[in-house]
Amino acid sequence: MRFLGYTLANEAETPAAPPSPELYERMGRFVEEATKAGVIVATGGIAPTSEGARISLKGGEYTVVDGPFAEAKELVGGWALMECRDLPEAVEWSKRFLGVLGEGEVRVRPVSG
Amino acid sequence: MAAADSTAAIEAAYRVEFPRVVAVLASFTGDIGLAEELAQDALVDALRQWRHDGIPRNPGAWLTTVGKRKAIDAFRRDRVSADKYSRIARELQTLSPVDTDDPALGVVSSDEINDDRLRLIFVACHPVLAVPARVALTLRLVGGLTVPEIARAYVVPEATIAQRIVRAKRTIARAGVPFEVPVGEDRLTRLGAVLEVIYLVFNEGYSATGGEDWVRPELCGEALRLGRVLSGLMPDEAEVYGLVALMELQASRLRARVGPTGAPVLLLDQDRRMWDRLHIGRGEAALARADELASPRGPYALQAAIAACHARSFRPEETDWKEIVALYTELARVMPSPIVELNRAVAVSRASGPAEALAMVDVLVAAGALDRYHLLYSVRGDLLDQLGRHGEAAVEFERAAALATNGQERALMAERARASRALLAGEPHRTVGG
Numbered sequence: 001m002r003f004l005g006y007t008l009a010n011e012a013e014t015p016a017a018p019p020s021p022e023l024y025e026r027m028g029r030f031v032e033e034a035t036k037a038g039v040i041v042a043t044g045g046i047a048p049t050s051e052g053a054r055i056s057l058k059g060g061e062y063t064v065v066d067g068p069f070a071e072a073k074e075l076v077g078g079w080a081l082m083e084c085r086d087l088p089e090a091v092e093w094s095k096r097f098l099g100v101l102g103e104g105e106v107r108v109r110p111v112s113g
Numbered sequence: 114m115a116a117a118d119s120t121a122a123i124e125a126a127y128r129v130e131f132p133r134v135v136a137v138l139a140s141f142t143g144d145i146g147l148a149e150e151l152a153q154d155a156l157v158d159a160l161r162q163w164r165h166d167g168i169p170r171n172p173g174a175w176l177t178t179v180g181k182r183k184a185i186d187a188f189r190r191d192r193v194s195a196d197k198y199s200r201i202a203r204e205l206q207t208l209s210p211v212d213t214d215d216p217a218l219g220v221v222s223s224d225e226i227n228d229d230r231l232r233l234i235f236v237a238c239h240p241v242l243a244v245p246a247r248v249a250l251t252l253r254l255v256g257g258l259t260v261p262e263i264a265r266a267y268v269v270p271e272a273t274i275a276q277r278i279v280r281a282k283r284t285i286a287r288a289g290v291p292f293e294v295p296v297g298e299d300r301l302t303r304l305g306a307v308l309e310v311i312y313l314v315f316n317e318g319y320s321a322t323g324g325e326d327w328v329r330p331e332l333c334g335e336a337l338r339l340g341r342v343l344s345g346l347m348p349d350e351a352e353v354y355g356l357v358a359l360m361e362l363q364a365s366r367l368r369a370r371v372g373p374t375g376a377p378v379l380l381l382d383q384d385r386r387m388w389d390r391l392h393i394g395r396g397e398a399a400l401a402r403a404d405e406l407a408s409p410r411g412p413y414a415l416q417a418a419i420a421a422c423h424a425r426s427f428r429p430e431e432t433d434w435k436e437i438v439a440l441y442t443e444l445a446r447v448m449p450s451p452i453v454e455l456n457r458a459v460a461v462s463r464a465s466g467p468a469e470a471l472a473m474v475d476v477l478v479a480a481g482a483l484d485r486y487h488l489l490y491s492v493r494g495d496l497l498d499q500l501g502r503h504g505e506a507a508v509e510f511e512r513a514a515a516l517a518t519n520g521q522e523r524a525l526m527a528e529r530a531r532a533s534r535a536l537l538a539g540e541p542h543r544t545v546g547g
Contacts, residue, residue, distance in 0.1 A: 033223070036345030037129075038338035041391065081391075083334065088125035099170065 002041070003090040005097070005108040007077035023101070030100045034082075039093055043080035077104070081111070123163050127156050130173040131257040136229035137221050138180045143292050145236060145254060146282035151180040171220075178219025230255075231346045232292050238307040241288045246281035247310045249274050255342075256335050266332050267317065268324035304347075308356050308413065311339045315360050319367070320519075327377045327521035333364050344399070351407030354399045355414030361396030362420035365389040377525050381429045393424045412448040415440055434464035451482040459492055467499040487516035491526055498533055507533035 019027070034040040049067035056063045080097070084090040087110070094106040131152060138148035155176045169175045221229075237251040252258045252266075260278070264271040295303040318332025340357040347353050369383035378384075400421055403414040410418065419440045426432045441457035454477055462470030474493050483489040494509030507530045514526035 036227075036342060038341035038345075041395075083338075085128075085331075085334070086125075088121050089129065091122070092125040092129050 001084060001086060001090075002111050003082045003084055003087070003108050004079060004111045005082060005090065005094050005106050006046075006075050006079040007101075008105045008107055009074065009076040026100045030097060031080075034080075034093060034096075039082050039084060039089075041081040041083050043078065045078045046075055048076070049074060082108075120160065120164070123160055123168060126163075126168050126172045127159060127176070128257055130176055132233075132255055133173055133226050133230065134176045134180060135254050135257075136233040137177050137226060138184065139233050139236070139254075140225075140229040140292055141181055142184050145233065145250075145285060145292075147184070148180075149254060149282075151183050152176065154183055155179040174219040174221075176219070177221060181218050227346050228294070230342070231294050234307055234343065234346075235294055235303055236285060236290055236292055238303070238310045239285060239288075239290050240303070240306050241290060242281050242284055244310070244313065246277050246284070247306070248313055249277045250281045251310050251339070252314065252335065253278055256339060258335065266329060266335075268321075304350065304352070307343065308352060311336050311343070312356060312360070312413075314339070315363070319363055319370075322518050325375075325520040327371055327375060327519065328367055330367050333360070333367060336360055337364060349406060351403045352411040352413050354403035354406065355411055355417050358396045358399035358403060358417035359413050359420055361392045361399060362417060362424050365392035365396065365424060375521055377521055380423065385427055388424065396424065397421060409447075410443070412444060415444045415447065419444075432463070434460055438464045451477055451480065452486070455483065455486075455489060455492055458496075462496055462499070467496045471496045471500065485516060487513045487518075487522070487526065489513075490516065491529070494529060494533065498536070503533045503537035507531075507537065 031040060031043055049069045052067040052069075054065045054067065054069050082090055082093060084093065087108070090108045094108050098104055098106055134155065135145075135148050135152045138151050139145045142148055142151070158179050159172070159176060163169070163172075234251070234255050237254055238247045242250065249263060252263050253260065258266075260275050261271055264274045267274070294300075315333055315336035318329040318334075318336065321327060321329055337357070337360050340353070340360055344350075344353045344357050365388045366380070366383060368389065369385065369387035370378055372378050396417065400414065400417045403417070404410065407414075419437055422433055422437050422440070437460045438457065441453065441460050445453050445457055454473065458470045458473040458477070461473060471493070474489070474496060477483055477489060478493070490509045490513035494506040494513060497503070497506035497509060510526050510530035510533060514523050514530060517523040517526055
């Protein structure tokens, strides 16, 4: 089964500073370990909404608005596509990832296609 | 009670750690059977303690510590079987003195864990074991599947798998198989044995030999996982990447291979929009890596290259059959076998027409090596149909149906026989499924 895991935070409260080199290294090692275990399929960071855009179609008309978009909680930080036997396994790996970060919130959902 | 402490969460953590813990304990004790028992004993302790204290930060180290302690205690109690524990004895001499309370007991560097994992894979796939024993032992100790899971996957009774694993461990112990990664001349043959086991698991999931389901995606998933783990442990081995590439590319077609009623859908009839592009991407990447590492291509890389030819064609008409024939010809050179020849004949029929292919198949029939292989007859039947010889085609499909061991395949062959008879009678015939 495939799962998408992503970290959430309140973008307004999250500091814009990038992770420390030490954290990057810890994350890198985790990604390597999870990839070697055959679990991580793809992974990456995600830029703040200020660098993105919001596109909608309604009544035949497109509206494009540059970021930032304000929402209660944003996909902030990163995402990972994982291949796990079941949800408990995906949860277990997400916990390990959070362990590397030290704190935070990860959501994980099955994906298909 | 917090969700973190539930049985499901504990079992999930254990499951993730089991292959590594078993590998480290196998290296520690020199005995894979003992390692498995110790890991299972550690689980019992974990279920008790983690429910109370929560899952520890490093569950693998916790389980390894407990396992090693139990091993050391057993060794101290049971000095008579010093042989069995000779590795521990050696380690105990170097660890001075062994403080079984030392939490670092279970902390093993990831390099050491990787070395131990690789050793375990080679031992589990040792040629002294019959192939079914290698498969069961590998799935259990390297894949971490439970006996019921393995039994379900292979549609055999649990007792059969359990016995197979018990006997395999005994054989390994009696043969004195050393817990090490083979080097020198032996290495290539031994690696071949490992790749064979992994691919067998994959194939059982891709094209089941028993039961009523045509595919078993969970088995393909397990094999892919084993392959990826192996490529992480042996990053310079071209054929490991070749195998991973082959499995990824074949796995990309899993959803398209089965029709809505469970009937098999053959490659050229598949809806290619259902081919999984993520698997295709990774397959291509693995093949590229294999090609970087070695030239000319080995058998797995060649088969992957053939699968890639299909993967790159968005429509069956776009398939480069000449390239596929060339690849099969090369494959026949490095890995001559009647099955490769049969597959080559199919490719030739697409590139040059059924008559030439039928001549090749008739040579195989005369040689007799495939006379119990159902696909020989279904290929021959298909070629005869293409040549308008429908009565003969029906006979071939009936033979194929009689020899097929999988329920879905049998039904497909029977349906082809009916279709051929209908064509013979000049009736228009609608194909079922697809």
